[in-house]
Amino acid sequence: MTSRTKIKVNNLNLFYGDFQALIDINLDIMANKVTALIGPSGCGKSTFIRTLNRMNDLIDNVKIKGEILLDGADIYDDRCDLIQLRKSVGMVFQKPNPFPKTVYENVAYGPKIHGVKNKSTLDEIVEKSLRGAALWDEVKGRLDKPALGLSGGQQQRLCIARCLAVEPDVLLMDEPTSALDPISTLKIEDLLEDLKKQYTIVIVTHNMQQAGRVSDFTSFFLNGEIIETDLTDNIFSKPRDKRTEDYITGRFG
Numbered sequence: 001m002t003s004r005t006k007i008k009v010n011n012l013n014l015f016y017g018d019f020q021a022l023i024d025i026n027l028d029i030m031a032n033k034v035t036a037l038i039g040p041s042g043c044g045k046s047t048f049i050r051t052l053n054r055m056n057d058l059i060d061n062v063k064i065k066g067e068i069l070l071d072g073a074d075i076y077d078d079r080c081d082l083i084q085l086r087k088s089v090g091m092v093f094q095k096p097n098p099f100p101k102t103v104y105e106n107v108a109y110g111p112k113i114h115g116v117k118n119k120s121t122l123d124e125i126v127e128k129s130l131r132g133a134a135l136w137d138e139v140k141g142r143l144d145k146p147a148l149g150l151s152g153g154q155q156q157r158l159c160i161a162r163c164l165a166v167e168p169d170v171l172l173m174d175e176p177t178s179a180l181d182p183i184s185t186l187k188i189e190d191l192l193e194d195l196k197k198q199y200t201i202v203i204v205t206h207n208m209q210q211a212g213r214v215s216d217f218t219s220f221f222l223n224g225e226i227i228e229t230d231l232t233d234n235i236f237s238k239p240r241d242k243r244t245e246d247y248i249t250g251r252f253g
């Protein structure tokens with residue numbers, strides 16, 4: 001199957017004050033694929049993934065140059081509707097961060113904000129999203145219980161369900177399993193395989209095995225630059241750049 005470009009990043013540069021955290025980033029993110037971002041601590045992976053739904057706008061003193069085309073339209077254009085952007089590009093963070101509300105309310109929250117009021121429609125969305133996040137069977141009997149009572153792994157899948165509830169196109173995941181045990185991690189990795197049929201996924205991971213297991217493409221970041229992007233199999237078996245090889249073989253980072 002040939003894939004199309006979902007997000008096209010052109011000459012992206014990002015500065016925190018005087019410090020340049022991203023340098024001339026160019027990247028095509030393919031639709032319905034998983035793209036992994038790897039690289040040593042502080043190389044700009046989180047900064048980059050946050051540019052994809054303009055989360056950095058919330059930080060003072062950030063300057064961004066270049067363009068990021070989502071389905072061909074620049075998300076940094078003045079005409080971009082930020083609410084729509086964050087709806088179509090959802091984000092899951094390192095630490096599960098459910099709201100201190102019930103399981104049901106966590107998932108229904110987004111659709112309600114976007115105007116869904118009908119109770120049976122909300123019920124349907126909640127069930128579909130929880131099923132989509134492989135959590136329904138575990139929580140269907142406790143929808144009215146506090147989300148904070150779920151295990152860490154369940155909370156993270158709830159956060160994924162919360163994203164799915166507003167029908168995004170793209171899911172951004174910043175080290176989504178780094179706070180989870182191995183079994184919960186495996187569940188999320190399995191879930192990614194299913195989710196990519198419907199969504200485009202970008203994942204930051206420190207875990208090289210995880211990048212190898214879950215992703216189709218991998219970009220290696222170093223000091224704010226992308227050193228190389230390729231099919232994940234190529235990055236791990238025949239990287240083109242010596243620095244990529246040094247990193248994946250554990251020589252630094």
Ligand SMILES: Nc1ncnc2c1ncn2[C@@H]1O[C@H](COP(=O)(O)OP(=O)(O)OP(=O)(O)O)[C@@H](O)[C@H]1O
Pocket residue numbers: 016019021039040041042043044045046047048059
């Ligand atoms: N809000 C900020 N203000 C100033 N500098 C920042 C800010 N956020 C990040 N940085 C700097 O930008 C660089 C890139 O940070 P970033 O968090 O994107 O890296 P990372 O590759 O995700 O690191 P890690 O793997 O440790 O999470 C670092 O030098 C960091 O100190």
